[in-house]
Amino acid sequence: MHRPSVEEFAAMRRLPVRVVLDNVRSAQNVGAFFRTADAFAIEHISLCGITATPPSKDIHKTALGAELTVEWSHYDSTLECVKELKAAGYRVLAIEQVEGAVMLDELQIEADVKYALVFGNEVAGVDQTVVDECDGAIEIPQVGTKHSVNVSVAGGIVLWPFFKSLRGVLA
Secondary structure, three states: OOOOOHHHHHHOOOEEEEEEEEOOOOHHHHHHHHHHHHHOOEEEEEEEOOOOOOOOHHHHHHHOOHHHOOOEEEEOOHHHHHHHHHHOOEEEEEEOOOOOOEEHHHOOOOOOOEEEEEEOEOOOEOOHHHHHHOOEEEEOOOOOOOOOOOHHHHHHHHHHHHHHHHHHHHO
16 A cells, blocks of 8 residues: 555655644544544644643554654643744634634635644533634534534544645655
């Protein structure tokens, strides 16, 4: 299947996209984010607040080793992380159903922009103080009765168009 070795993957270029997890309570959801981040060559995951960090048996259960290939850091505060990313030139977008959010299928992804995408707690979503600090928000269009999807599923849905639009930087 022409997959890179761990060493080759470590040397590869990454998408200019960072994932920020705001108090995600399930370590298995965290592991799923690591696996998706590995698949799409995301540059970094910021694990904030109560979000579990490696090493963790429950993260490994869904990450299947991707927690060893994707760079990550931990922040006590998501707000601190977001402010640092903005200062570093990232466009920070909350993945949340809020007033003014852009529907994912209408989002214009710009090749010359570095993005940070904030995913929230499984019940409470992205904390409002964090949403207020973000440069904008993205909403996943939905027509079902629940109006939400699992946070790790949201990660796959949202990261796909970024990968599709920006994968040329990997060449």
